[in-house]
Amino acid sequence: MPDHDRDHAPAVETRALRRTFAAPRNRPGAAVEALAGVDVRIERGEIFGLLGPNGAGKTTFIKILTTLLFPTSGEGRVAGHDVVRAAGEVRRRISLISGGESSGYGSLMVRECLWMYSQFYGIPAAIAWPRVDELLAVVGMTEQAHTRINRLSTGQRQRMNFARGFVSDPEVLFMDEPTLGMDVNAARALRGYVARWVRAKAGRTVLLTTHYMAEADELCDRLAIIDRGRVLACDSPAALRRQVQGGQHVELEVSVREGDGTGLPSLDGITAAWGAPHPERGTRTLKFRLPPECPLVDVLRQLEAQGVRVQGVATREASLEDVFIAVVGRGLEDTEVVK
Amino acid sequence: MSRPAVLAARLRTAAWLGWQIEANWADPFTFIVYSAVRPLATALILAVMYRAVAGIASSGQAFLGFYVANAFHEYVIRVLVGMGWVIVEEREEFETLKFVYTSPIGMFTYLWGRSSVKFVQASLSLLLILTTGWLILGLRWDWGAVRWLPLLLSFVLGLIAIVYFGFFVAGWALVLPRAAISVNEGVAAALTLLCGVIFPIDLLPRAVQVVAMLLPFTWWYEALRRFLIGHGASARLSSFSDGALLAALAVSTALFSCVSVWGYGVLERRARQNGKLDQARLF
């Protein structure tokens, strides 16, 4: 691809990207298909989210795009460069932040450690040091700038690594569950920074994987819902929500009889899922989308007929979680679905 | 279940785990080669050093004493260092120390059980070194002159000292994350020097000799030499009768064991106070 074309190439583009992990020696035949042909196009300047349960293939997708893993087949391009054939060019343009990451050399001070990472990207000292100081202020660690890494708390190490991701001023930033394990305030502040960072300079792009619906909703311009290595839906959060509108989203708190906590009640024409149990009240949450043609009172009657006592009713607008349930067939935390 | 039965079950579990961790990375043949290579190399270093000066000035009998003590030093290297290593491995690599510590198994029982595989390895190394010396290097002694009872007694006393000192080393490992590995190795190197494993303690400065004589291992090596090959290495220790030698070994072992248990307790409390028990920073 000529250079001027690359300048206008999407930030990330994958075509039929597939990755299969060979079976371990002790379990022949147990090969895992982590990505089953993923097609994604992320434009420059976007914050793009990948939403999916554990094992959906999100991290594998990021590893391939950050040159840590080869795809089994298909093509992946970052800023117009092929991730297999032009890995060096890809690396000059990317950075990776992994949630829960706590790398760094214990004998270095925080400021030195971030400077060290900048050197792996060849950033001249005159640029690196001011940038490091600025990032330390962003993550609220100016006071710890001269603290040794091995004296930081886990949360501080995570924030330091968050800063590390920005130290090379990447074109495309990959964030794999970036706020995993962070406290609420720190996570919110860092999400705010990511949004500002992307808008501050044309062409900066973020690819984010997350478990947190609210994080995806707040940050992402577009979202792909991925499950078992396949993209099941891809659109803006608002457009995705619209897909599941046209009915009320209902959550009923229902009483569960002793020893009868796992079976879902059968409801005509409704796909329902169990939410979290409330053992202190002996109840569980039943979630479903109520079609326009089906009055809620009919559902309540059906439940009564099955001996299920309804203790609370709540209705609300569609959320990303509803989208997820509608698209994937189960919630991020749920495993059980009935039709 | 009775108390001894519970203790036996816990020891068995810890020993089983020790074996799994020690040997599961390789097939048995590779593991045996791996286990044999280091002790054999150390023995060969000594042998070639001896050969290099054999024609110039040396005493074959003296060298035999050093060679034999070096073979028994395998217990110090394997068991003592291994007990400290258990802490490092559990805390910083597998990150399971906190679960062991908070379980009812007890750290002493656990360390004792885990180090049992090291005892087996050390015994095999001992056999290997002595056999190599006997068959290949021609380092021989009169089996008829071996005094088995005091030899066995001193061997057991030394092992007790090693195991208890192992607790102490494990205690240091608890308070010294990162540095613990080297401390373990260093203790073995320091004991080689202080206890006169491969030379007589008479060559050490007088003040250091006093320290050496406070350590049970110094008496242990001397006793093992005297009862196995018929002579010790140190002129100073040769003035002790057999009974006095055994008594010195027994008393120093008892004192040393008490100090080690006390020391472990102090270090464990300090580790707990400073939050080091689950500090996984090395790997």
Place this chain on the structure above:
Amino acid sequence: MSPARADGRPGDLALNLRATWGRMYVRVVGSAREPTWIMSDAVFPALSMASFVLLYRALGAPRSFESLAVLGGIMATYWINVLWGMGAQLYWEKQSGQLQLYFIAPCSRMSILTGMALGGIFMTTTRAIFSIAVGFGLLGVRVAPFALAPLLLVFVVTMTALYGLGMTLASLFLLYGREAWHVCNALQEPVFFLSGLYFPLRALGALGAVAAGIVPLGLGVDAMRQVILGPAARGWLPVRVEVAILAVLAVVFLILARASLRYLEALSKREGRLTQRWQ
């Protein structure tokens, strides 16, 4: 230094030099900030060296043998650093999650390894001063005056070959993971033996010749002993020949390290092992 590229990012030479300095810096400052490392890298090897010197004394060996053992003990610290500070390092880096950050960085992997090696040599040299103090101070071992320039030349060539081997070993860790750690563990003392660290290399005969062709430590120690001790070193080959062999080994190991690192990185990326902590 190479100019910046058209896209405003640094050229390859600048990038790799900065990466080398960045990685070296960790060890340079670490050598002063981690006093416990002084114990493992300096005090404990010196204790072993002292034991071997006292063994010679006990055996009534000529004093020149004690000098041999002291020089061997000093070089042993470098071998320990090569094994654990180079060979095992990428394994530690992987376990701490650091390795993946190196592998997504645009600098060459050799620049990272070079930084590690230079930092390791610096750190170990500061530690070797302790062994020198123990050997020549406490133990009273003496050497006659010697020429410094040839010694420096032999040292530099030996270090290049030795750390080149370390770089090759480092890449093997990507393939063998935990098993390679055991290999490292098993290599320490046998290489002490096969390199004649505590006795003249020629005492090993043909075995020493074979070993010298694989591990550069033995030839390096032998050449340094000859420069420092002269005929009392009981040298194996003439110094010039040993330096020439070491230079060849240095080139071979550096090429081998680069090739094996590339091969193993590709293999790991195919198998998905590069960032897997437990294996």
